[in-house]
Amino acid sequence: MKDPGPSLGDGSRSHPLRAALGETGAIGATVRQLATRLDMAPRHIERALDRLERDGDALRLGRGLWVLRAFETLADRDDFVDPGSFVERFQQENGVSLGRYAGPITFRSNDATPVHRWWPYVQGYSAEFVRSMLSAHSVVRGATVLDPFAGSGTTLVEARRAGARAQGTELLLPAVLAARVKTGFELEAAPVSRGAEGVLNRARTLSPGPLPFLRETRRQFSPDALEELTRLRDALPPEGDPVADALRLAFGRILIPSSRLHRSPCLGYGRRHESDGPNPTDRFLTAIAEMTDDLRELKAERGRWGPDASIQAQDARTAGWPPGSVDFAVTSPPYVNGMDYVMNYKVDLAWLGYARSYRDLTLLRRAEVACDNLPRSETLRYVGLERTPDPWLNEILPRIRENVARKGSYRRDDMHAIVHRYFADLKPVLAGVYRALVPGGRFVLVVGDSLLAGTYVPGDLLVARLGTSVGFSIASVEVARRRRSGQRRSFELRESVVTLERPRGAG
Template sequence: MATALSIVSPKRNKRLQTGWEGFFPYYAGFPELFVREILSSAELPSDAVVLDPWNGSGTTTYAASQLGLRSIGVDLNPVMIIVARARLLGPSEADHLRPLAATILSHARSAPPAHSPDDPLLGWFQPAAAILIRGIEQNIRRSLVGNMTKSPDGIHLDRISGTAATLYVALFAACRRLAAPFRSSNPTWVRLPKNLEDRVGPSAFSIAQHFADNVRGMAKALAEKHEVDLASGHEAHTATSSIVLSDTATMALEAGSVDFVLTSPPYCTRIDYTAATRIELAVLAPLLKVTARSLGKQMIGSIQVPSAEIEVASDWGDTCSRFLKALKAHPSKASGGYYYKTHLDYFDKISRSIKRVSQALKPSGTAVFVVQDSYYKEIHNDLPAIIAEISEYHGLSSTRMEQFHLRSMSDINPGRKSYQRPAGATESVLCFTK
């Protein structure tokens, strides 16, 4: 099946992120067009199940749903669960958003919550601003997070309604806009202020306006998208999508239950995916069972040193073994210690995750991974080759590879000029069958 797939460039195009899609600008491995082309050309049966074990902002589950395919999206970051569920909101809900937002803002103003010195929002916002933002969040929670989401062991974010998720995304966007002074050259990173007096203190009016404008814009974009679909004769079929909060390395999926896997594993480029959503995690703090730091340690590509000792495993393949050997022997500071250990953690989690993916895939099913290479100093980390070897070990047979050269965020690091290596990166689309 994989040889007949239509594969376009997996590079994201910001110019295409307009309308409804413009409200989900989170770091992702590929654009919606890439997913649509592949899934449409795969000619899957109507009862097929599509899996994205690193679902992120929900591009795969959204596109699959629009094509009438059942899908499962897995992610460990609670923020991405909220974003992916909001993205699936049906057009019929557009009319409900603005009245709900108005009610939530009214309650937040009339009965603000008590000041909590432990509120993580205080990392960026002065107390008065943090209280109002928390008031909006609290009223979203009280109004829209019901008994299906709550349980004796806490909040199950993967059961939250699309409407609640959409209002949370509107609040996320407002907080990111208000905390704009703390953005860095890395688009995935929002830093913390060095001093408490540097925290921003937007007015109550400004906070409410940003939130209301986002909700208004989302409602308008959702309604317009529906009208465009109707006019073009491409009305979305929509199908069931399950968004699951889980660690991919330990996820519990029924063996042989998935027809098609389309995903982009976290790249081995030291991107802290938890830090990239630290403001959103602060907004969600009352709903979370884990701290941002402990979540960061669980993530694939964590920049924290693992607690347990990890040994190089045979299932990682020869390419990985050679890369790790060169990394460990590199003369630069911490190469043989900190960096070696964090890379061991990365490959251990990746291998265990691919094993789970292979087990979930049906015999003769297809898996497509989008993988980007990188460099440690001048040492080439050929992650596409490593992922291919790990996948082969776990029962997947390589059938096709397409490569695309693109700019890399690592190029903005001035330290890279100290080492001889080519600019940019190669993004590979790897196709496998079971």
């Protein structure tokens, strides 16, 4: 690598660094990307960028991205279509104005809520939100409630507590385990406590066991934590009966807190001194104590429970729910280019034995709704811009493709194909839920918009429009909260509650 030393970024407007950054336009570039592009050492790029920043020419955005000041305000760019104009078009074309949803929506409050706290799923929504939806849509005892992307079972727990028949599909097996255990209200506390004692007694007699296949396991955990966790894991009874499943879930819950990792919401390295906290055995005992306390409390409402919940480890795109079998559906699908659930839950997948190789992780990623880590072979069919699921995508996808091409070194050059596939993945789920709902039945989705490769993608409005393409009418779109773009902290995104209705008398 040639290294011209610290003279780079000398303030000259025609300097190669300014030119390279300018070419990346509104998307910006990281130090590493600029270093590769200019074939220079990252430390010199960093120094030059600092100088450009001091001179007011460049600024640092979220995720280590740098952008020229001229590109800071996306809305000023000729090729940028801002959120407001999509909202206006939505009103004109779909006849719906955006409202407000005032209740709490994020999973945060679930961390302290009995039963929901058994497996904190940061990607979930709050139990309060589900309760308010069940009541707002007059879901009565004995009704059937469906969640096609059931996650850790927030919907299913609340639906069953309200006396409904709860059913869901979900592909991520640690989440399926959580949903199954959390909806098994009949479980008694005493056998769980006895089972946990048995696990601890067995673990004491075992030698440390083999590590899961993940290459970075030794980096993720201290040697002491690894020994203790492998012994606890090997002492768990085989999955399959309610007590064994509850013990396994408690073990799953302690994995990330016992590691050097944190999830907020993406998995990353955080605490260096994980030895500061309680050891895995103490964490396991705390998890069991919370579970048994909640099980005792739950029994007070026994008379109100709906029938056994059903959670299927199944692909929502092809689930084939029986026609007319569902009264109300509520979910939060993955967001466009949002979360790679497989990457974020690989530790849980590997330690709980649900994935035994990197190939297993890839297979699961292929089945999940598209995220931006999808293998390239999975986006090939979507690279062309024909047959997009909504006319708005005919404008948005080429814009993403052009921005990525202009930048030259974006993470992937098929980003537009990933977005295309994301909406193509959601459409059969919408169609399946439409068929499954009774006439007049409603489908509520919590979904966000995105900023991708400097292009605004109104994910919530697109989902509502896709709904109409399979027969739904749009009852409302209500903005529940504002959030910041990970790509550009100054850019405000939203999270909306989209309510669709299967019209009465429709075929």
